[in-house]
Amino acid sequence: MAAEIACNPEVWEDPLEFMPERFLSGGGKGVELFDVTGTKEIKMMPFGAGRRICPGYGLGIFHLEYFVANLIWHFEWTTVDGDEVDLSESPLSALIPVVMKNPLKAHISPRVKQGEDTH
Numbered sequence: 001m002a003a004e005i006a007c008n009p010e011v012w013e014d015p016l017e018f019m020p021e022r023f024l025s026g027g028g029k030g031v032e033l034f035d036v037t038g039t040k041e042i043k044m045m046p047f048g049a050g051r052r053i054c055p056g057y058g059l060g061i062f063h064l065e066y067f068v069a070n071l072i073w074h075f076e077w078t079t080v081d082g083d084e085v086d087l088s089e090s091p092l093s094a095l096i097p098v099v100m101k102n103p104l105k106a107h108i109s110p111r112v113k114q115g116e117d118t119h
């Protein structure tokens with residue numbers, strides 16, 4: 001049911017499209033972050049909601065952001081020739097975890113930063 005809420009086309013434009021920018025909304029004064037705790041309205045609930053909401057949600061989000069940021073910071077990512085990145089979901093992944101329809105293929109190589117020893 002939580003997955004259905006997150007994929008409701010009445011709530012989300014093209015719910016299955018990969019559009020990370022949907023979680024940012026410019027409210028006139030810069031960028032307002034999406035409220036994942038659902039205190040104002042519930043559009044998705046990856047951490048539950050209300051009194052039993054996941055108490056580790058801040059740590060969870062921080063950890064994931066840090067993990068992804070490090071993958072980008074430390075590695076150069078390029079697509080495999082002739083292979084487009086396809087972020088669509090497998091029709092079999094109705095539940096958690098979401099599985100990619102076509103698994104990601106990428107070349108990764110360490111970024112060499114100025115002043116850094118390559119060995």
Ligand code: HEM
Nearest residue numbers: 045046047048049051052053054055056057059060061064
């Ligand atoms: C991305 C990471 C995480 C996700 C997606 C997640 C998701 C959830 C969800 C859906 C619940 C159930 C909420 C409900 O019953 O309404 C939950 C409960 C809980 N989570 Fe997490 N969680 C994450 C990380 C963490 C971390 C890092 C901790 C602790 C360090 C943690 C500790 C807990 C605890 C103790 C509960 C039970 C809360 C209660 O029943 O009152 N979670 N989590």
